[in-house]
Amino acid sequence: MPLIATPQSLHFAEPLALQSGASLRDYRLAYETYGTLNADKSNAVLICHALNASHHVAGVYEGQEKSEGWWDTMIGPGKPVDTDRFFVIGVNNLGSCFGSTGPMHANPDTGRIWGADFPVVTVEDWVDAQARLLDRLGVARLAAVMGGSLGGMQALSWTLRYPERVAHAVVVASAPNLNAENIAFNEVARRAIVTDPDFHGGHFYEHGVVPRRGLRIARMIGHITYLSDDVMNEKFGRQLREGLTLKYSTQDIEFQIESYLRYQGDKFSEYFDANTYLLITRALDYFDPARGHDGNLAKALAAATAKFLLVSFTTDWRFAPARSRELVKALLDNNRDVSYAEIAAPHGHDAFLLEDARYLGVVRSYFERIARDLGAAQ
Amino acid sequence: MPLIATPQSLHFAEPLALQSGASLRDYRLAYETYGTLNADKSNAVLICHALNASHHVAGVYEGQEKSEGWWDTMIGPGKPVDTDRFFVIGVNNLGSCFGSTGPMHANPDTGRIWGADFPVVTVEDWVDAQARLLDRLGVARLAAVMGGSLGGMQALSWTLRYPERVAHAVVVASAPNLNAENIAFNEVARRAIVTDPDFHGGHFYEHGVVPRRGLRIARMIGHITYLSDDVMNEKFGRQLREGLTLKYSTQDIEFQIESYLRYQGDKFSEYFDANTYLLITRALDYFDPARGHDGNLAKALAAATAKFLLVSFTTDWRFAPARSRELVKALLDNNRDVSYAEIAAPHGHDAFLLEDARYLGVVRSYFERIARDLGAAQ
Numbered sequence: 001m002p003l004i005a006t007p008q009s010l011h012f013a014e015p016l017a018l019q020s021g022a023s024l025r026d027y028r029l030a031y032e033t034y035g036t037l038n039a040d041k042s043n044a045v046l047i048c049h050a051l052n053a054s055h056h057v058a059g060v061y062e063g064q065e066k067s068e069g070w071w072d073t074m075i076g077p078g079k080p081v082d083t084d085r086f087f088v089i090g091v092n093n094l095g096s097c098f099g100s101t102g103p104m105h106a107n108p109d110t111g112r113i114w115g116a117d118f119p120v121v122t123v124e125d126w127v128d129a130q131a132r133l134l135d136r137l138g139v140a141r142l143a144a145v146m147g148g149s150l151g152g153m154q155a156l157s158w159t160l161r162y163p164e165r166v167a168h169a170v171v172v173a174s175a176p177n178l179n180a181e182n183i184a185f186n187e188v189a190r191r192a193i194v195t196d197p198d199f200h201g202g203h204f205y206e207h208g209v210v211p212r213r214g215l216r217i218a219r220m221i222g223h224i225t226y227l228s229d230d231v232m233n234e235k236f237g238r239q240l241r242e243g244l245t246l247k248y249s250t251q252d253i254e255f256q257i258e259s260y261l262r263y264q265g266d267k268f269s270e271y272f273d274a275n276t277y278l279l280i281t282r283a284l285d286y287f288d289p290a291r292g293h294d295g296n297l298a299k300a301l302a303a304a305t306a307k308f309l310l311v312s313f314t315t316d317w318r319f320a321p322a323r324s325r326e327l328v329k330a331l332l333d334n335n336r337d338v339s340y341a342e343i344a345a346p347h348g349h350d351a352f353l354l355e356d357a358r359y360l361g362v363v364r365s366y367f368e369r370i371a372r373d374l375g376a377a378q
Numbered sequence: 379m380p381l382i383a384t385p386q387s388l389h390f391a392e393p394l395a396l397q398s399g400a401s402l403r404d405y406r407l408a409y410e411t412y413g414t415l416n417a418d419k420s421n422a423v424l425i426c427h428a429l430n431a432s433h434h435v436a437g438v439y440e441g442q443e444k445s446e447g448w449w450d451t452m453i454g455p456g457k458p459v460d461t462d463r464f465f466v467i468g469v470n471n472l473g474s475c476f477g478s479t480g481p482m483h484a485n486p487d488t489g490r491i492w493g494a495d496f497p498v499v500t501v502e503d504w505v506d507a508q509a510r511l512l513d514r515l516g517v518a519r520l521a522a523v524m525g526g527s528l529g530g531m532q533a534l535s536w537t538l539r540y541p542e543r544v545a546h547a548v549v550v551a552s553a554p555n556l557n558a559e560n561i562a563f564n565e566v567a568r569r570a571i572v573t574d575p576d577f578h579g580g581h582f583y584e585h586g587v588v589p590r591r592g593l594r595i596a597r598m599i600g601h602i603t604y605l606s607d608d609v610m611n612e613k614f615g616r617q618l619r620e621g622l623t624l625k626y627s628t629q630d631i632e633f634q635i636e637s638y639l640r641y642q643g644d645k646f647s648e649y650f651d652a653n654t655y656l657l658i659t660r661a662l663d664y665f666d667p668a669r670g671h672d673g674n675l676a677k678a679l680a681a682a683t684a685k686f687l688l689v690s691f692t693t694d695w696r697f698a699p700a701r702s703r704e705l706v707k708a709l710l711d712n713n714r715d716v717s718y719a720e721i722a723a724p725h726g727h728d729a730f731l732l733e734d735a736r737y738l739g740v741v742r743s744y745f746e747r748i749a750r751d752l753g754a755a756q
Contacts, residue, residue: 020626120626180610180635181602187636188598191643194629195591197575202629213573217595220566224559232558238666246664248398248498250656251572251580255663257558258565265569278628285633286624288616317607 003059003076003083005032005069009099010136016094016129019286022119026108029133030092030099031055034075035083037139042374044139045086046130047071048147048154051222051280052272054098057090058083071148073355080364085371086143091133093126095279103275104205116202116275123150123287127157131165143370145306146170148352149319150280153287156327159304160289166306168370170363173316173352175323176297176330177288182318185225186281189218193274202275211274216265218277223264228315228348236260297326298333307337309366311359313351314344339366381437381454381461383410383447387477388514394472394507397664400497404486407511408470408477409433412453413461415517420752422517423464424508425449426525426532429600429658430650432476435468436461449526451733458742463749464521469511471504473657481653482583494580494653501528501665505535509543521748523684524548526730527697528658531665534705537682538667544684546748548741551694551730553701554675554708555666560696563603564659567596571652580653589652594643596655601642606693606726614638675704676711685715687744689737691729692722717744 008031015025032055037044047057049070058075061067075081075088092100095118103118134142145166147155152174159169178186193199193214200207224232236257240246246254253259293299308331312324321342331338341362345351351359386409393403410433415422425435427448436453439445453459453466470478473496481496512520523544525533530552537547556564571577571592578585602610614635618624624632631637671677686709690702699720709716719740723729729737 020624022626116628120628122626177616179607180614180616180633181605181607183616183633184598184602184610184635184639187633187639188595188602190628191598191640192570192595195594216573217566217570220562220569221599224562224566227559229557229559232562236558238555238558238561246398248400248500248664250494250498250568250653250660255558255561255565257562261562261565262569275628282628286626 003034004062005034005056005059007032007055007099010133012129012132016125016132018119018125019122020120024094024101024119027094027101027129028099029094029101029129031133032057032090033137034058034088035086037087037137041139042141043086043143044134044137045081045088046134046142046145046158047075047088047090048126048130048145048151049090049093050147050149050151051284052268054096055090055092055100056098058088070353073353074360074363080360081146081367086367089134089137089139091130093121094129095121095276097273097276102273103202103279104273113203113205114275115205116278118275118279120282121279122283123153123157124161126283127154127161130154130158131162134165141165142167143374144168144170144367146172147174148172149174149349150284153284157287157289159306159308160301163303163305167373168309168366169304169306170309170311170366171324171327172311173313173319173324173349174310174327175319176290176326178284179323183285185221186285189221190278190281192217193277199274204274210269212269215269215272215274215277216262219265219268219272220261223261225318226348226350228317228346230315230346231348232257234346297330301327301330301336302334304331304334304336309339309341309363311341311343311352311362313347313349314342315346316349316351318349381412382440383412383434383437385410385433385477388511390507390510394503394510396497396503397500398498402472402479402497405472405479405507406477407472407479407507409511410435410468411515412436412466413464415465415515419517420519420521421464422512422515422520423459423466424512424520424523424536425453425466425468426504426508426523426529427468427471428525428527428529429662430646432474433468433470433478434476436466448731451731452738452741458738459524459745464745467512467515467517469508471499472507473499473654475651475654480651481580481657482651491581491583492653493583494656496653496657498660499657500661501531501535502539504661505532505539508532508536509540512543519543520545521752522546522548522745524550525552526550527552527727528662531662535665535667537684537686538679541681541683545751546687546744547682547684548687548689548744549702549705550689551691551697551702551727552688552705553697554668554704556662557701561663563599564663567599568656568659570595571655577652582652588647590647593647593650593652593655594640597643597646597650598639601639603696604726604728606695606724608693608724609726610635612724675708679705679708679714680712682709682712682714687717687719687741689719689721689730689740691725691727692720693724694727694729696727
């Protein structure tokens, strides 16, 4: 029997102070939970999502067989993060377009749709909002916080902002900050959206249009950077879409890779919000815990007391293993308890979402250790 | 005294049969020459250009100090390709926007500006057009053909289409074909241009507009892929544009890398033709000499009789050293005379245009050998 997921939502009246100096009040957070919180409320695991994901982490919705959560390979009954043992929480971040309060909702002060005026939110802001959600769910301390990519940044941030509330942090395919190339790709995607005439300064909702052209370009760039060179060559190579005959056209699809990218771009532009895209890529750009410590990552991570598992993938050039190793070193400089696995996987950054026996095995072992820690503490 | 360059142009009435099956008549080729053709016409060197370049390879225009040719570090009196010894020819390719016949010129059959209807041109077509130019200049056989990136593909193609006309080929930062990732980046850039409302199906000239948004995005993507991760981190890193204060904005420039990319995009969109961009990236996509040989590169290169120098750069991820090594291997499989230098340079693909003592030294040595060969033949 598959795990059945039920989306829930909570309203937060009290203003949340944001890193930018702005604040946000009367917002909602969408979330899901899987498994059961134990009597001493010690078995909670928070899952943080990356760019194109949500609170729907595991299981399927009633009667919708194909609606698997985005990390369903990882989380569920008997899976590496075992919902028979752990109480797993998925939460949608502020500014998203999948249920929590975001740019397509109304500013409570003006009654007008936020659009591009939705305040810039950071990884730290998300973590603060998640902490309030945990308060409401009665979870004082997490057995683990876990995330991949941008989700890994949130997991790391949890250990710095609420060290006493986190026993373990699992940080997958992540980095201590974006490098110049990462920021550059984000910026091109943002420019494609913002310069689309249908963007209307971020208030396209009231014009009844969507900046589809920009979203398509943004998604195509994203897909190229999520995949490795190797896997692209293996999956698509130089295969022509139509047999062996060249069309000699600059605008028609000639190669399979073009067809794939256009399809992904089209699909994305139909459901993803342009303002959310800007917000989430900006949160990625801004994340940099060492900023307040003269760029010294070891100093920045001194506040963390959690135990860590870090995982990276050899062909991930967006969040390369070297970036995870920077985190490992900075944690070891602080004498922290760190496990690190570098998985030889061909799939690039996407690998963190895919089924890979070694990867899932490492996470399984680590969560068995967390479960043993919990048992010993009881 | 600096080398003074003088642009020239020749008209070709006779139709040129293109790979696509179309043909092009009454076209002009813009070119420049430097140095003097010797008595037996054996010292000619043809330079082939890449995406954003032209026939203006070396020297400056009279009275315009800052108008250096795009490979002026490499070519000139006393330089690695020494114009005191060699007669060097730079030629602008068909479809370009820098002087040779291209999309902004009129179709002689209709009198209408070509626009997006300019026939798709391939590396092979360019080489055929260049061969006709050499006929007119009285050059039966080249001492060397040389190019970087897409220019290297032309040099390679010369050795296959006109083996008897090429003594040496110098192929820098090139590849036997584009891989899926390369095609993918080209496709995103093309989609950005084609979906810009100001593109007007490629006939924007008659609307008095230019698809600037698309060109900007295309150029930003280009710049990211020309540079290495390392050099971007060194040049820009996470530096903020305005001191240490964050603005918390999704649309304002926050990081220096954003400022750089926007500037490059803006500049490019003011002078580069959108249809030319489509044509040139498509020529890159199509080039694949092994296509007609069941993908067997060694078979494809069996026709080449030239001697080769290949050069690659360690941090070039657009045309990685591994791609040059494929060429080296395929040439060695045919018992060809090949020299290969892999230069440890931090600048990514851009390195082929920059001053690097080891790189320039290798090319200098090779051209000294070519000069000796010429001396021995005389």
